[in-house]
Amino acid sequence: MFKNRIWGLLLTAIFMFTLGCKEEVKNTNTATNAKKVVETVIDSIIEPKVEKPVFKSLEGIADTTFVRLADYSDGFAYDLRYATDNNFLKEQVYDCGECYTRAKTVKALLKANEEFKKHGVKIKFYDCYRPNSVQYKMWKIVPNPQYVANPVKGSIHNKGGAVDITLVTLDDEEVKMPSDFDFFGKRAYHDNFDLPQDILDNRKLLKETMEKYGFWSTRTEWWHYNLQGASHDPIANFKWDCE
Structure with a gap:
């Protein structure tokens, strides 16, 4: 009309x-x-204004409830590698890519991302919550605790308290980091300083900001962050629907 x-x-x-x-x-x-x-x-002759999407509120939701991050913000980017074969397993282990995690983890991520935006960047996710059944799939492919957590013991990913992330610009351009995701070598270590200064600065921004909002890093994986206290949560096997 x-x-x-x-x-x-x-x-x-x-x-x-x-x-x-x-x-x-x-x-x-x-x-x-x-x-x-x-x-x-x-x-x-202009198009009618497009209404901004309405996002859900975390108010009243228990911290341990699993929620879909995209329902609470469109300010993140995603490259969920385990929903593809572009990962160290060389196999797709998720039926479809979604970033679910516990509500308390989402709250911390939202705050961290607002801080990152002040620097002209935002979080991009490689992996979020991982059902324990997927952990078993990964263990079957690579049964080595150096690379995959034993599903009996479980990973903090299985508890909804871990994320694998990097940074991109607000226009979704890649920010230089020490290595690609799931690179298992010294170049990915936080204590490796034999890198160009811009890469060191990007890694530092990621680490310091995540730590500011309650996450702690893993020495050998610059992309991996665990929410403090999440290790005490139970292993979960919640599975999301694929549309």
């Missing part, structure tokens, strides 16, 4: 302008006025 009305006005204005041009010798004001009408209509 909006577009039809605008185009109707535009066609009318164009007709008046054309008519005015033909009669310009007889009435110069007609052409001038018609031209102004055309310019006014063109200036008014």
Whole structure:
């Protein structure tokens, strides 16, 4: 309806302008006025404002409840690697990619992300909560506790308190980090300082900001962060639906 009305006005204005041009010798004001009408209509051809999405509130939700992060903010980016074969397992182990985690973890992530935005960057997720059944899949592929937590004991990912992340600009451009996700070597260690200064600065920003909002890092994986106290939560096997 909006577009039809605008185009109707535009066609009318164009007709008046054309008519005015033909009669310009007889009435110069007609052409001038018609031209102004055309310019006014063109200036008014804009799309209606798109309403901002309405996000859910965490108020009243128990800290241990599993929630979908995208329901509470659109300020994050995602590259959920285990929903693809672009990971060290070389296999897809999630049926579909979603970032679920416990509400208390989401609260901390939202606060950290607001801090990151002040620096012109935001969080991008590689992995979030991981059902214990997926941990068993990973263990079957790589049964080595150096790379995969034994599913019997479980990972903090299985408890909804761990995230694997990096930073991207607000326009979703990659920020340089020491290595790719799931690179198991010295280059990924936090105590490796044999790196370009810009990479060291990016890693430092990620680490210090996450620690400020209640997360602690893993020495050998620059991307991995655990929420303080999350290790005391039970292992979970909650599974989300794939649409």
